[in-house]
Amino acid sequence: MLGLAESSGVVANSTSLVLVSAATALVGLWVWSQQKPRKDFPPGPKGWPVLGNILEFMSDTPPQIIFLEHAKKYGDIFSIRIGQRWTVILNGATVIKEALLKKGIEFANRPSSFSIDLFSEGGKDIVFGQFTPTWKLHRKLAYSAFRTLATGNNERFEKLVYSILPGLIKHLDSKGSEPFNPKTTMASSIYNILATMCFGKQFEFDGPEVKFWMRMSQQGIELVGNGLAADFIPIMKHIPTPAVQKLKKFTHEFYGAINKEMEEHKASYDGGEPKDLIEILLQIRQEMEDEGSEDMTMITETHIRQTVADVFGGMIAVLLHISCIVSGTDTSIFTMHWSVGLLVQYPEIQAKVAAEVDKVVGRDRLPCLNDRDNLPYTTATLYEVIRYSTIAPLSVPHATSKEVEIGGYTIPEGTWVLVNLYSMHYDEKLWDEPHKFQPEHFLDETGEVRLHPEGFLPFSTGRRVCLGESVAKAELLLIFSWLFQHYKFSKAPGMEDEEYAESTTVAFGNMLKEKDVVVEKRF
Numbered sequence: 001m002l003g004l005a006e007s008s009g010v011v012a013n014s015t016s017l018v019l020v021s022a023a024t025a026l027v028g029l030w031v032w033s034q035q036k037p038r039k040d041f042p043p044g045p046k047g048w049p050v051l052g053n054i055l056e057f058m059s060d061t062p063p064q065i066i067f068l069e070h071a072k073k074y075g076d077i078f079s080i081r082i083g084q085r086w087t088v089i090l091n092g093a094t095v096i097k098e099a100l101l102k103k104g105i106e107f108a109n110r111p112s113s114f115s116i117d118l119f120s121e122g123g124k125d126i127v128f129g130q131f132t133p134t135w136k137l138h139r140k141l142a143y144s145a146f147r148t149l150a151t152g153n154n155e156r157f158e159k160l161v162y163s164i165l166p167g168l169i170k171h172l173d174s175k176g177s178e179p180f181n182p183k184t185t186m187a188s189s190i191y192n193i194l195a196t197m198c199f200g201k202q203f204e205f206d207g208p209e210v211k212f213w214m215r216m217s218q219q220g221i222e223l224v225g226n227g228l229a230a231d232f233i234p235i236m237k238h239i240p241t242p243a244v245q246k247l248k249k250f251t252h253e254f255y256g257a258i259n260k261e262m263e264e265h266k267a268s269y270d271g272g273e274p275k276d277l278i279e280i281l282l283q284i285r286q287e288m289e290d291e292g293s294e295d296m297t298m299i300t301e302t303h304i305r306q307t308v309a310d311v312f313g314g315m316i317a318v319l320l321h322i323s324c325i326v327s328g329t330d331t332s333i334f335t336m337h338w339s340v341g342l343l344v345q346y347p348e349i350q351a352k353v354a355a356e357v358d359k360v361v362g363r364d365r366l367p368c369l370n371d372r373d374n375l376p377y378t379t380a381t382l383y384e385v386i387r388y389s390t391i392a393p394l395s396v397p398h399a400t401s402k403e404v405e406i407g408g409y410t411i412p413e414g415t416w417v418l419v420n421l422y423s424m425h426y427d428e429k430l431w432d433e434p435h436k437f438q439p440e441h442f443l444d445e446t447g448e449v450r451l452h453p454e455g456f457l458p459f460s461t462g463r464r465v466c467l468g469e470s471v472a473k474a475e476l477l478l479i480f481s482w483l484f485q486h487y488k489f490s491k492a493p494g495m496e497d498e499e500y501a502e503s504t505t506v507a508f509g510n511m512l513k514e515k516d517v518v519v520e521k522r523f
């Protein structure tokens with residue numbers, strides 16, 4: 001039998017053994033977790049075991065700014081770890097263009113994660129679809145649908161956009177001198193434009209359907225804004241945590257609403273000239289079936305629902321704490337919200353836009369797309385809103401489709417890649433005082449618009465360039481010029497000293513802080 005002293009010595013020894021083993025294991029884990037996928041992989045800041053660099057993004061500093069700081073130390077191409085995932089960050093116009101244009105195919109894939117798969121019904125949408133023939137087909141179909149409905153015919157598109165005017169005018173005129181949140185006004189406008197394009201119908205301007213979609217957008221952001229554990233700890237997806245349950249319920253409700261529209265279209269569409277996105281896609285599917293197409297699995301109803309959701313709804317992707325929101329609606333709403341906020345903050349710029357529209361368009365007709373060349377200051381102001389706000393500062397995450405070399409580094413296939421568009425839009429080498437909001441950034445010495453300045457890629461570029469770029473530019477120019485032609489927006493009484501151009505980064509998006517404004521009719 002052991003005496004008391006001996007037994008406590010054994011306990012002490014085994015405790016030390018456990019501590020030494022634990023410390024060795026921790027050091028081992030630390031060393032192992034720092035191992036990059038290969039020697040010539042881009043350098044970057046050290047991360048924690050399991051979590052990687054994720055704790056950095058829990059601060060109030062937006063990720064795009066944190067990345068700029070790292071770029072100063074490690075260069076324009078560096079790496080971080082998001083959980084167990086090595087992720088490469090690309091900064092600056094030269095590197096970004098080399099990756100997305102010169103090596104477009106290599107950088108054309110998307111990451112997948114639990115929430116992306118859940119929300120895209122197994123990657124069947126365009127935004128998060130992998131770079132496959134099926135994805136190419138759907139991108140092509142959606143692009144040609146946009147041409148039919150919008151960008152291929154100016155007059156048809158102007159009619160579509162301006163079909164919301166009766167509701168919008170009634171809404172603005174009802175405000176009197178009461179302060180109101182302009183984001184709600186912009187959301188109702190954009191939802192109605194895109195409902196006409198996708199569903200061939202309008203909602204009541206700020207009625208229950210618009211409120212439903214606004215609630216969906218808000219709920220989606222709140223749900224994934226802080227990330228889901230199931231995205232980086234695979235086993236978690238089998239555990240019905242409240243967050244996972246909520247996301248499933250949200251997805252069900254969201255697609256339930258899109259399905260309702262699709263079912264109505266299937267029942268009513270007679271095969272004639274298609275009027276909206278759903279009808280165009282249903283018609284193409286029917287034609288393929290009639291031709292006896294061998295691969296109808298490439299164009300299922302799920303694919304059609306997903307394309308409609310990309311344009312109308314919101315695609316919410318989560319890469320841990322870093323998540324992003326893309327959709328035809330949210331992007332346009334955020335941009336128009338920024339437009340009002342910035343022009344309220346800079347009333348002299350608002351007055352110059354209104355004066356130019358008065359001079360070129362007058363007061364007896366609506367601005368049209370052919371006016372664009374004669375509205376340089378207005379166009380430059382809108383582009384400056386888009387640059388200054390950079391609503392998608394880190395674009396949509398990419399992934400490498402094959403091993404690729406860039407900047408002397410090798411990036412293996414399947415690596416996640418974040419493209420820091422903000423690093424270009426705020427590059428002091430490319431912009432004179434980038435932190436200042438000045439439409440002159442987009443005007444040359446002769447007063448003409450600089451349509452493609454070196455550091456301006458808000459819609460990204462290459463194989464994954466925003467599919468709605470032309471739709472967005474045309475839609476925004478029409479609404480923007482009409483709005484300031486007819487109304488003057490100002491700060492709400494008592495808020496004159498507040499900054500109206502303040503941003504807040506939520507779920508990867510750069511949004512404007514919501515502040516009330518007042519509106520007056522100009523004539």
Ligand code: HEM
Nearest residue numbers: 126127328331332335392395396459460464466467468472
């Ligand atoms: C101001 C408005 C908008 C901005 C700033 C914007 C920006 C972007 C960005 C940065 C991307 C990611 C590109 C990449 O991954 O490299 C994207 C993708 C996309 N956008 Fe937009 N967007 C806007 C409006 C729209 C509109 C109105 C639509 C539809 C009508 C749309 C549809 C899409 C689609 C489908 C994709 C996915 C493309 C793909 O993965 O192949 N966007 N957008």
